[in-house]
Amino acid sequence: MDLDTIGIVFGSLTPPERLTEGAALAEQLGFGGLWFSEDCFFTGGMSGLTQLLAATRDLTAGLGLASVMTRHPAILAMELAGLARMYPGRVRAAVGLGNTHWLRQLGLLPERPLTAVAETFDAVRDLLDGEVVDRRTGTHEFAGVRLDFPPATPPELWIGAVNGRALRVAGAKGDGVLLSVLAGPAYVAWAREQVRAGAASAGRRAGDRRWAEGEGPPIVAFALAAVADDEREARDAVRDAVGFFLRAEAHTALVGQSAHGPEIRERVAALAPDEPLAVPDAWVDEFAVAGTPERVAERLRALRSAGAAGVGLWLFPPERLAGQLRRIAEEVVRPSTTTAR
Numbered sequence: 001m002d003l004d005t006i007g008i009v010f011g012s013l014t015p016p017e018r019l020t021e022g023a024a025l026a027e028q029l030g031f032g033g034l035w036f037s038e039d040c041f042f043t044g045g046m047s048g049l050t051q052l053l054a055a056t057r058d059l060t061a062g063l064g065l066a067s068v069m070t071r072h073p074a075i076l077a078m079e080l081a082g083l084a085r086m087y088p089g090r091v092r093a094a095v096g097l098g099n100t101h102w103l104r105q106l107g108l109l110p111e112r113p114l115t116a117v118a119e120t121f122d123a124v125r126d127l128l129d130g131e132v133v134d135r136r137t138g139t140h141e142f143a144g145v146r147l148d149f150p151p152a153t154p155p156e157l158w159i160g161a162v163n164g165r166a167l168r169v170a171g172a173k174g175d176g177v178l179l180s181v182l183a184g185p186a187y188v189a190w191a192r193e194q195v196r197a198g199a200a201s202a203g204r205r206a207g208d209r210r211w212a213e214g215e216g217p218p219i220v221a222f223a224l225a226a227v228a229d230d231e232r233e234a235r236d237a238v239r240d241a242v243g244f245f246l247r248a249e250a251h252t253a254l255v256g257q258s259a260h261g262p263e264i265r266e267r268v269a270a271l272a273p274d275e276p277l278a279v280p281d282a283w284v285d286e287f288a289v290a291g292t293p294e295r296v297a298e299r300l301r302a303l304r305s306a307g308a309a310g311v312g313l314w315l316f317p318p319e320r321l322a323g324q325l326r327r328i329a330e331e332v333v334r335p336s337t338t339t340a341r
Contacts, residue, residue: 003333004032005310011037013318020055022321027056029329034061035312040102046079053087060090064178065160067098068120069108074145077127084151094178096160110139128154163253164194171198171216182245183221184286185306187257192307218309225289225313227296227327234290237316242287243277293331
């Protein structure tokens with residue numbers, strides 16, 4: 001495990017004016033990349049991604065993820081093309097459905113979500129490759145659309161997926177696959193098999209791509225994370241966020257692939273509408289990366305062993321971002337690297 005495989009996730013809990021200092025510090029400390037999570041209704045994904053790129057010199061920065069419903073694919077491709085020309089080789093973007101609650105708030109939940117993801121991915125890919133797109137999909141229409149300034153080298157286009165069918169589509173199409181927070185080792189191992197199956201069904205081979213034969217595209221798992229000298233302090237820093245996401249994702253494979261899944265679903269079903277979900281330590285330990293430096297290092301190794309090529313850390317508490325960045329870099333990763341040698 002080294003810093004090259006660890007990215008930092010920025011987004012809903014970081015005020016827009018604080019993004020540049022956090023991104024610059026992450027690069028200074030040697031982290032491998034940055035991600036911007038567009039969560040409604042906090043900070044826009046394209047403005048956030050642009051700030052991360054502008055504040056750093058060499059790091060790759062990814063949009064993770066852009067909902068296929070909240071922007072027309074031609075507009076998304078146009079924005080990504082501009083960034084790819086300004087910051088060649090440093091831009092990646094993941095597309096996916098997005099949070100269904102937010103889509104319902106906007107009146108944008110499609111009838112066939114997975115079809116919408118696959119068709120939008122293909123359209124954005126074609127546009128970034130400089131092609132003319134002239135077709136109607138289930139959610140969008142293109143009448144002879146072509147980018148006037150396509151990038152010389154198109155950015156990596158990933159797919160964010162949760163459940164089995166979507167993961168197989170991601171394996172068949174994406175340059176990489178982005179997994180949501182709550183992705184514990186058991187889920188990552190299962191997701192890797194779905195991605196591999198999708199890549200195999202599409203006849204994809206490694207070729208000149210950056211993955212080993214038979215592996216399929218790389219997987220990055222987002223993780224709620226906190227490091228502290230006291231285990232309880234670290235767990236408490238992420239506990240509410242774990243509860244929020246468990247409640248939101250109880251119906252998905254993120255929870256279903258866990259041994260705790262049946263109990264979580266039973267308890268979520270019994271909750272009143274505004275009642276928070278109580279989260280015991282065992283759930284925090286499975287669905288987050290929180291604890292002492294040694295414990296966090298162990299959790300990161302477990303995610304890597306399960307099949308994640310990288311991990312994107314969403315650090316808590318957000319008001320201590322700088323301190324958390326330094327502790328991850330200096331006490332979690334570098335000691336384990338030295339030990340490995």
